[in-house]
Amino acid sequence: MSARHSTGRRAGLHLAGLLALALSIAVAITIGPAALSVGDVARVVGEHLGFGEAGVSRIKDGIVWELRLPRTLLAAVCGAGLAICGAIMQSLLRNPLADPFVLGISSGASTGAVLVMILGLGAGAISLSAGAFAGALLAFGLVVVLAAGVGGGTDRILLAGVAGTQLFSALTSFIVTSSADAEQTRGVLFWLLGSLAGAGWDQVALCGAVTLLGLAVCLLCAPALDAFAFGQDAAAALGVPVAWVRGLLLVVTALLTAALVSAAGAIGFVGLVLPHAARLLTGPGHRVLLPATALIGAIFLVWVDTAARTLLDPQELPVGVMTALIGVPAFAAILYRRRAVA
Amino acid sequence: MTVHAREVSWSAGGRLIVDAVTLEVAPGSTLGLLGPNGSGKSSLLRLLAGLRRPSGGAVLLDEHDLRDLRRRHVARRLALVEQHAGTELDLCVLDIVRLGRIPHRRAWTPDRPEDDRAVAAAIASTDLQDKLAQSWSTLSGGERQRVQIARALAQEPRELLLDEPTNHLDIHHQLDLLSLVAALPVTTVVALHDLNLAAMFCDQLVVLAAGRVVAAGTPAAVLTPELIQRVYGVRAVVTADPETGAVAVRFLAHRSPPRSPIP
Secondary structure (H helix, E strand, O other): OOOOOOHHHHHHHHHHHHHHHHHHHHHHHHOOOOOOOHHHHHHHHHHHOOOOOOOOOHHHHHHHHHHHHHHHHHHHHHHHHHHHHHHHHHHHOOOOOOOOOOOOHHHHHHHHHHHHHHHOOOOHHHHHHHHHHHHHHHHHHHHHHHHHHOOOOHHHHHHHHHHHHHHHHHHHHHHHHHHOOHHHHHHHHHHHHOOOOOOOHHHHHHHHHHHHHHHHHHHHOHHHHHHHHHOHHHHHHOOOOHHHHHHHHHHHHHHHHHHHHHHHOOOOOHHHHHHHHHHHHHOOOHHHHHHHHHHHHHHHHHHHHHHHHHOOOOOOOOHHHHHHHHHHHHHHHHHHHHHHHO | OOEEEEEEEEEEOOEEEEEEEEEEOOOOOEEEEEOOOOOOHHHHHHHHOOOOOOOEEEEEEOOEEHHHOOHHHHHHHEEEEOOOOOOOOOOEHHHHHHHOOHHHOOOOOOOOHHHHHHHHHHHHHOOOHHHOOOEHHHOOHHHHHHHHHHHHHHOOOOEEEEEOOOOOOOHHHHHHHHHHHHHOOOEEEEEOOOHHHHHHHOOEEEEEEOOEEEEEEOHHHHOOHHHHHHHHOOOEEEEEOOOOOOEEEEEOOOOOOOOOOOO
């Protein structure tokens, strides 16, 4: 909707973002203990896509195709998905500090996934995601009920989110320490801090599909999201079926958060900070903002995860630690700007 | 035909806020909604806009019950300017005026020429040409109201509802804004506090007290010292201009503790 961008500039912006993302992924894959070139990466990908012999060693092929490529792609997908969730929640709740992590949805998803894992319900990525989805919805419901109970203001929902985050983090730790073996206990760090270390192609496929679907639904709702700028009544007066759109988008963000958390744990601050960066670039119109947010989120998490796995080599930092180290100062900057406006 | 409230009631939290109000506006005219704080003016406007569902009676648009019409359809006919519009987003004037085209557009169609025409016309009639790129957060109160009216006009409504649009404006901007509203070729319902402004700019007045209509008619017929005493608990002298017949209200200071207005 933004008036500041013609259709041409809009397309150019998105194309440049896509190129930057592709380049980021290709370069990020070459970084690490095993020496690789962008050419190696291109040849391996080419071979697996059926464009003839690559002529690179089996080890290099394995490193690219089995380890670094799925991990980097999962980083891109998670970054995109979490950033979209943040942008949607900020618009729907009219609160610049809303995101799935701050509102406790990521924590709820972690708890759900851990419960499924430890109780051994079902098997594989799908049941883990189902557990995470149930946890995400439960956490979101709890936060909404709590916020409505104390007066329903937009700032109240953040306080309710803080309470929800603490509760579900405690529950996750409780479940793990009370009923898990030592191996699983170490795994709790994964759910609380987030990590892309265990990335595989099935997770890339699941999260990629859910993220693309989520982005498509959100884009269809882009004019409605614009209409929320002056609140729910203003949106309704502009012909938006408010309850329906809100319900749909909140379920979509919960589903998206759940899929991403079940694959990568609770990674914070991506959804909180990056939509603001995107808004600075594109303005507030959602038709331009949402794809830009997804691209910036993807590029951001690709590089942050690359840093997380190489900075302390051979030790690996949880990616959530890295995003928090970058995100907290950015969070403070947003609060400061808000104060300056108010 | 136009918007028409038939015996509309609405309650919130177990309290009856709007009590069997019937209200009809002549097409193209300006109707002023008067009444003390809490008399139900804002709630009635929300009912007329279809943002609240009546607990009794009905709001009709062209003889169709508003409840049976799609929200988008209503938004193409009828626009609302709220009393307190605010946003956290960094929107510029043009962004906001273009919001008015949302009910006319489909999600994935690019802007059509008629969208641009409607936006340009709305901007021209509110005299905002020089402020298009200005950010909402830097606008004055009067400018914000004009931007919201421009957004409402971009909806190309036949009915315009305004909730105390002159609140917090100085007298110059109050007169400016109401002249603009009265000159618009749409049917207008405007909630107002200032009796003199209501007398100047409205064709018809409806006075609410405790959710009920206590008087309705032309300004000269409605604004009597007796009514002002009864509804607002204030003594006033009402004079009519011998030439134009326009009424003016002059308030008198309280001599004794004011009698509380009718409940």
